[in-house]
Amino acid sequence: MKEYWKNAAKELKSVRAITGAALFAAMSPILALCTIQVNQFLQIGFTSLTHAMTGYFFGPLVACMSGGIADIIKYMLKPNGPFFPGFTINEMLVGFIYGMFFYKRKITLPKCITARFIVTVGINLTLTPLWLSFLYGNAFKFMVPTRIIKNIIMIPVDIFLLHTLLKFCEKNRNRFFK
Numbered sequence: 001m002k003e004y005w006k007n008a009a010k011e012l013k014s015v016r017a018i019t020g021a022a023l024f025a026a027m028s029p030i031l032a033l034c035t036i037q038v039n040q041f042l043q044i045g046f047t048s049l050t051h052a053m054t055g056y057f058f059g060p061l062v063a064c065m066s067g068g069i070a071d072i073i074k075y076m077l078k079p080n081g082p083f084f085p086g087f088t089i090n091e092m093l094v095g096f097i098y099g100m101f102f103y104k105r106k107i108t109l110p111k112c113i114t115a116r117f118i119v120t121v122g123i124n125l126t127l128t129p130l131w132l133s134f135l136y137g138n139a140f141k142f143m144v145p146t147r148i149i150k151n152i153i154m155i156p157v158d159i160f161l162l163h164t165l166l167k168f169c170e171k172n173r174n175r176f177f178k
Contacts, residue, residue, distance in 0.1 A: 008059035008103060017058040020176075021066040024054040028070035029077045037080070047074070048119065051095040052102065052162055056169055057176070060099025067095030086131035090123050097122075107170045112163040120151050120158075 011017040028050040035045035050070065055063035071091035075083050101115040129144055169176065 004104070008061050008099070011058045011062045012065075014058075017062050021054050021058055021062045024050040025066045025070040025073065029074045032074045032078060046158075046161065047091075048094050048098075048158075049161060049165055051091065052098040052115075052166060053169055055095055055097075055099030056102040056107075056166055057173075058099070059103040060096045063095030063099040063103075064092045065095075067091035067093075082135065084131055084135055086127065086134065090127055090131070093127075094119055094123055102166060107163070107166045109159075109163055112159055112166065116155060116159045116162055120155055124151050 028047045031047045031050065032045060035047075047070070051063055051067045054066045058066075068088050068091060071088045097118055098115055101111050105111070125144070125147055129147060
């Protein structure tokens with residue numbers, strides 16, 4: 001495990017990793033333009049896929065930093081309500097979680113399911129409603145049922161996209177980043 005963290009920390013000094021993470025961070029705002037805004041508290045988006053790719057190629061530390069930077073860039077390009085650092089923390093945690101599951105590891109469907117489940121429950125259903133309640137008052141009781149339904153519908157789609165994309169990255173790893 002010590003070797004894992006040593007390798008992950010080395011990625012922070014790698015020009016290849018920083019450049020690759022910057023490319024994925026730049027893709028995130030582009031995907032954010034495709035986000036479907038359901039209501040004030042609910043949106044459907046796929047920007048976490050860029051965090052998954054960053055985590056897969058460069059590890060949890062780089063993916064964490066890249067997620068935070070991507071969130072700030074997304075906000076500057078397309079603000080959706082007031083800026084709140086909690087959402088930046090969410091994006092950083094998503095990158096970190098995906099990096100923990102996929103960096104220097106074989107991509108399997110059970111890993112994709114587990115990682116996506118942790119992101120869904122830990123971030124989408126716990127932290128996001130918490131941040132929204134800080135911003136908009138006691139909106140927890142209104143947000144949580146809607147978010148649960150949205151996440152139940154989206155989790156199979158998210159898992160399918162995550163697994164398909166990361167299998168493609170695994171198969172073509174040497175073509176992208178040597």
